Amino acid sequence: MAALRVRCRLFARYAEVVGREEVVLDxxxxxxxxxxxxxxRRQVPRGDVLPERPLVAxxxxxxxxxxxxxxxxxxxLLPPLAGG
Amino acid sequence: MPFALRDPIRVDALLAEVVAPERGGTALFLGTVRRGPDDGPVVRIEYSAYPEMLEAEFTRIVSEAHARWPEARVTARHRLGDVPLGEASIAIAAAAPHRGDAFDACRYVIEEAKQRLPVWKREVLADGATVWRDNAGGRVMGGVPPGGG
Known part of the structure; x- marks a missing residue:
C-alpha cells in the first residue's frame, strides 16, 4: 500500500513527448x-524518453x-528553461 | 499585479511602479524576441509557463533584489502566449536613489529570471514545424513532436 501520493505535472516538451500533463504517483x-x-519513467507510456535527471520543483x-x-x-518536471 | 501577462508589455506602466522623486536612477531592461540562428524563417514564438511557479519564483527573485538593494524598487513582467518577433517577452524596471544600484538590481533580476523562471518557448516556422528551444538556443530533446520527423 502506497504511503504517499504525489501529483506530478509535466510541461512543454516533456508533456508533448509523454502525451500527458499530469500523472498521479503512489x-x-x-x-x-x-x-x-x-x-x-516506468509507469507512463513513453516515460523512458524523459531524462533521468530533469530539473524539478x-x-x-x-x-x-x-x-x-x-x-x-x-x-x-521542468524542461530546460527558456524564459527571459 | 501578476508578473505574467498575455498582452504586450506596457513599459510606461512598469516605470510608473518604480519611479519616485527620491529615486534618481532608473534602469529598464527589455528582452525581445529575435530570430533563431537556423531553421529558416520563424513566424512567431509561443511562450508557455508553469504559471503558479512563475509567480512564486518571480516574487522570490524580486524579494531577493529588494533585500540586496533595500533602497531600490524593482518590478517585472513576462509575456506568455504568442509573441511576434521584435516585441518584448520580458521587461524589468529598477529604480534606486543612484544609478549603480538601479543597474545592479535590474541585472540581478534578469540573470536570475533566465536561470530560474519556469518558462518555455517554441518556435513556429513558416512551414508549420515547431521547435522547442532552451535558453542557449539548443533544441530540447530533438524538438520534433512524437511520431514526427
Missing part, C-alpha cells in the same frame, strides 16, 4: 524526488533530487 513513505522520477520551488516527498506534494 510512492513509499520514505520516497525522494529521484524515486518519483524513476517510477514516472516541489510545491512551486526548485529542489534537488534528494528532496524528501510528502503526501499531497506537487512535483513538476
Amino acid at each position: 510512492l513509499p513513505a520514505d520516497a525522494v524526488v529521484a524515486d518519483a522520477i524513476a517510477l514516472l 516541489v510545491n512551486l520551488a526548485h529542489v534537488l533530487h534528494t528532496e524528501r516527498l510528502r503526501d499531497g506534494d506537487e512535483l513538476a
Whole structure:
C-alpha cells in the first residue's frame, strides 16, 4: 500500500513527448524526488524518453533530487528553461 | 499585479511602479524576441509557463533584489502566449536613489529570471514545424513532436 501520493505535472516538451500533463504517483513513505522520477519513467507510456535527471520543483520551488516527498506534494518536471 | 501577462508589455506602466522623486536612477531592461540562428524563417514564438511557479519564483527573485538593494524598487513582467518577433517577452524596471544600484538590481533580476523562471518557448516556422528551444538556443530533446520527423 502506497504511503504517499504525489501529483506530478509535466510541461512543454516533456508533456508533448509523454502525451500527458499530469500523472498521479503512489510512492513509499520514505520516497525522494529521484524515486518519483524513476517510477514516472516506468509507469507512463513513453516515460523512458524523459531524462533521468530533469530539473524539478516541489510545491512551486526548485529542489534537488534528494528532496524528501510528502503526501499531497506537487512535483513538476521542468524542461530546460527558456524564459527571459 | 501578476508578473505574467498575455498582452504586450506596457513599459510606461512598469516605470510608473518604480519611479519616485527620491529615486534618481532608473534602469529598464527589455528582452525581445529575435530570430533563431537556423531553421529558416520563424513566424512567431509561443511562450508557455508553469504559471503558479512563475509567480512564486518571480516574487522570490524580486524579494531577493529588494533585500540586496533595500533602497531600490524593482518590478517585472513576462509575456506568455504568442509573441511576434521584435516585441518584448520580458521587461524589468529598477529604480534606486543612484544609478549603480538601479543597474545592479535590474541585472540581478534578469540573470536570475533566465536561470530560474519556469518558462518555455517554441518556435513556429513558416512551414508549420515547431521547435522547442532552451535558453542557449539548443533544441530540447530533438524538438520534433512524437511520431514526427
